[in-house]
Amino acid sequence: MSGKVSGVKGMNDLLPPDSSVWQHVEQTVRELFARFGYQEVRTPVVEDTALFVRSVGEATDIVGKEMYTFEDKGGRSLSLRPEGTAPAARAYIEHAVANQEPVTRWFYMGPMFRYERMKTGRYRQFHQIGAEAYGASEAAQDVELMDMVVQLLEALELKDISLNLNSLGDETCRPAYQEQLVAYLQAHRDELCADCQARLERNPLRVLDCKNERCQAVVAASPDIQTFLCEPCRAHFDEVKRKLDLLGIHYVVNPRMVRGLDYYTRTAFEFIASHPALGTASTVGGGGRYDRLVKQLGGPDVPAVGVALGLERLCLLLASEAGRYAAPPDLFVAFADAAAAEQGFVLVSRLRKAGLRVEFDPRGGSLKSQMKRADRTHARYALVLGENELASGKGQLKPMQGGEPIPVALDEVAAALVTR
RNA sequence: GCGACCAUAGCUCAAUUGGUUAGAGCACUGGACUGUGACUCCAGGGGUUACCGGUUCAACUCCGGUUGGUCGCCCCA
Numbered sequence: 001m002s003g004k005v006s007g008v009k010g011m012n013d014l015l016p017p018d019s020s021v022w023q024h025v026e027q028t029v030r031e032l033f034a035r036f037g038y039q040e041v042r043t044p045v046v047e048d049t050a051l052f053v054r055s056v057g058e059a060t061d062i063v064g065k066e067m068y069t070f071e072d073k074g075g076r077s078l079s080l081r082p083e084g085t086a087p088a089a090r091a092y093i094e095h096a097v098a099n100q101e102p103v104t105r106w107f108y109m110g111p112m113f114r115y116e117r118m119k120t121g122r123y124r125q126f127h128q129i130g131a132e133a134y135g136a137s138e139a140a141q142d143v144e145l146m147d148m149v150v151q152l153l154e155a156l157e158l159k160d161i162s163l164n165l166n167s168l169g170d171e172t173c174r175p176a177y178q179e180q181l182v183a184y185l186q187a188h189r190d191e192l193c194a195d196c197q198a199r200l201e202r203n204p205l206r207v208l209d210c211k212n213e214r215c216q217a218v219v220a221a222s223p224d225i226q227t228f229l230c231e232p233c234r235a236h237f238d239e240v241k242r243k244l245d246l247l248g249i250h251y252v253v254n255p256r257m258v259r260g261l262d263y264y265t266r267t268a269f270e271f272i273a274s275h276p277a278l279g280t281a282s283t284v285g286g287g288g289r290y291d292r293l294v295k296q297l298g299g300p301d302v303p304a305v306g307v308a309l310g311l312e313r314l315c316l317l318l319a320s321e322a323g324r325y326a327a328p329p330d331l332f333v334a335f336a337d338a339a340a341a342e343q344g345f346v347l348v349s350r351l352r353k354a355g356l357r358v359e360f361d362p363r364g365g366s367l368k369s370q371m372k373r374a375d376r377t378h379a380r381y382a383l384v385l386g387e388n389e390l391a392s393g394k395g396q397l398k399p400m401q402g403g404e405p406i407p408v409a410l411d412e413v414a415a416a417l418v419t420r
Numbered sequence: 421g422c423g424a425c426c427a428u429a430g431c432u433c434a435a436u437u438g439g440u441u442a443g444a445g446c447a448c449u450g451g452a453c454u455g456u457g458a459c460u461c462c463a464g465g466g467g468u469u470a471c472c473g474g475u476u477c478a479a480c481u482c483c484g485g486u487u488g489g490u491c492g493c494c495c496c497a
Contacts, residue, residue, distance in 0.1 A: 009488070061495055065421080083497085112497075117421075119491070128497060195494070211493085259496090283496065310497030336455050367455055375457040386455055400457070 010116075010124025020326040021315050026109060028155050029129055033107045036148045038131050041106040043087040045113075049077040055086035055293055057262025059202045066114040080113035083261070084130040085290065085306050086297075092134055093299030103135040109311070120316075121281030127311035134294065137303035139239035142267045142289060143247065145307050149271060149285060150249055152309075158317050161273045161284060163251040165244075166225070167237040168205075168258070170265045171292065173230035178204060180223045188218045205258045224255050236266055263296070264288040267305065277316045284317070285309035329357040330417050331397075332374035336367055336386030344385040347410065354414035375400060381417065385410075 007013060014022060030040075049069050056063050068080035081087050088106055091097075097104050109129045116122060131148065133141050146163065153161055169177060182204050189197060193212045200207065208219055229237065244251055251269075259268050268288035278284075287307030294302045333348050335341040341364055351358045361373045367384065374382040382398045389395040389410065396405035397416060408416045 006488080066495085114496080116495075118489085122496070126497060130497095206495095279491075280493095281496075285497070308497065313497060332457095334456075366450090368453080368457080369450085371457040373457085382457075384456060388455085398456075402458095 008124070010118050012123060012125070017326045018315075020324075021318050022311065024325040025129075025156065025311060025314055025318070029107070029109065029152060032152055032155055033131065033148065036105070036144065038105040038107040038133075038148075041088055041091060041108050042110070043081075043084075043091050043108070045081055045111060046078050047081055047087050047090065049079040051086050051090055051297070052079055052082060055089065055261075055263050055297060056083065060262060062114060062261065066116055068113050068115055082114045083112055084108050084110070084128055084308060085132060085261075085263070085293070088130070088132050088306075089294055089297055089299070089304070092132075092302075093294060093297055098135065098294075098300045098302050101135075103133070105131070105133050107131040119281065120277075120279035121310070121313045123312060128308045129311055129314075130306060130308040132304060132306035134302050134304045136305075137236075137291060139236055139243055139267075142240050142305050143243040143249075145287065145305055146244065146249060146251075146269060147247055149307055149309065153271070156314065156318065158273070158284075158314070160275065161271050163249065164254040164257050164270045164272055165241070165251045166254055166257040166268045167229060167233060167240075167266050168264055168268050168288070169225060169229050169233050173228055173233055174225075174265075177223065177225050177228035180228070181205070181207075184222050185218070191215075191218050208256045208258050219256065226253075226255050233266055240267055259286060259288060263290040263293040265291045269307075271309070273313075273317060275317055277319060278313060281313060283310070284313045327357065328378035328380065329359045330380050331356060331358045331413070332370075332377055332379035332382045332400075333358065333360045334367055334370035334374060334382060334384045335360070335364060336384060338364075339387070340385040340390060343390060347385070347413070351414050351417075354418075356414060356417055380420075383413065 049067070052063055052067065058064065062082045067082050070078060072078055088108060092104065092106075107130060110127060111125050112128050113125055115124060118124065131145060133145060150163070168174060182200065185192065185196075185200055185204065185207055189200065192200070192207065192215050193210065196207045196210050196212070196215050199210075207215065208222070210216065210219070241251070241253075257268060257270060259270070266289045268286075270286040271284050272282050273284050274282065285307060287305070289303070289305040291303040294300065294304060331351065333344050333351075335344045344360065348358050348360050359373075359377055359379065361370050364370075371382065379400055382400055383395050384398070385395065393410050395408060395410055395413070397408050397413070398405045406416065
């Protein structure tokens with residue numbers, strides 16, 4: 001399209017009626033998360049590049065090759081946020097929130113940016129719903145978060161989403177495991193794919209969830225992290241599982257599940273959907289515990305656990321419902337002549353002030369065309385204003401789904417509609 | 421970053437192996453029905469066939485490039 005402007009690749013517009021699906025999800029989130037005591041935090045879309053390098057990890061794909069990084073006019077290296085946990089932790093530290101309350105529960109919703117090749121459910125600007133809980137190292141906190149996600153999925157009536165669970169250990173036990181794992185993988189180096197051979201040096205844990213068949217065969221006989229967990233990590237993991245059982249939440253322990261961010265310790269989990277609309281983008285959400293991150297970023301030694309959900313992916317699962325959430329007007333007012341348009345304009349304003357959803361056609365036009373518009377908007381009722389109505393002060397509420405018109409005094413329209 | 425496929429009206433798709441003026445359904449506007457939507461019928465508006473170049477008497481059709489989209493690898497939300 002020469003001469004025409006177009007949007008940036010991988011960054012999408014959201015138009016009605018699709019936007020109503022998003023609003024439904026967002027509204028459900030706000031209501032449910034409030035029940036769990038999570039309050040909204042909003043941080044800038046741009047952060048100091050170093051924040052992500054130090055938290056997400058230099059060796060990760062996200063930081064290594066997916067960030068939108070640029071220099072501002074002051075020569076600072078800034079990046080569009082690729083995820084929400086690090087910015088939230090930064091705000092938590094910067095405002096010394098730990099000094100004001102022992103436990104902090106935050107949620108956020110907003111755009112994230114990663115420069116990636118696009119496919120179904122994956123975009124360069126995408127939106128995450130995240131929740132973070134600071135200050136509690138207990139398993140109950142991990143499970144509360146998972147419970148909240150499970151309840152959200154239920155509220156959205158999403159089915160067939162399974163919870164995968166793993167423990168990645170901590171700084172006490174993970175090094176020993178990693179050492180054993182690397183030793184084992186080195187011994188089988190030539191059986192691994194090229195990518196995994198590179199991972200061996202940079203990020204050995206990632207070899208575990210390589211999809212390559214030959215790598216899987218190697219991994220199948222690799223040391224199991226579960227057997228390496230130190231006593232505190234084992235106890236924590238057991239407690240997480242026990243409390244999930246207590247709440248009747250089903251989960252699958254997957255010792256191969258490794259998340260793509262470096263800051264996770266102990267609990268890691270993923271919500272995975274088996275739905276054709278998502279293609280191979282089956283993860284709708286994931287999270288875990290990051291007990292070292294706050295301190296690592298220069299804050300106090302505060303444990304934390306968090307989760308992030310992909311808004312686009314949730315909406316893809318709801319896509320067949322598009323339009324179902326858009327609220328139609330209660331009333332459409334049509335005008336038969338100029339005098340009616342004048343007085344009707346005032347009536348419409350009054351009805352809206354009274355809390356009703358009311359529409360009219362500002363262009364006027366034939367009654368017929370106005371009624372057509374009334375039909376198209378799916379208004380519940382239509383009211384025609386003309387000489388007769390203005391003279392008598394009475395009109396007829398016409399049910400657009402069919403049925404007998406309801407006689408009503410013009411100054412009682414609001415009252416009549418509220419009760420219907 | 422690698423590989424495969426695709427691109428025609430706002431949407432979903434046609435257009436006889438290259439051949440007059442690129443069509444239909446839906447949507448939009450108006451009319452049949454001069455104060456009443458839907459169903460029916462009639463009419464109308466809407467296209468540089470994604471863009472740029474090439475082959476040819478002739479290109480929506482064939483070739484190359486660009487851009488965008490889809491799918492897999494990778495990765496993740």
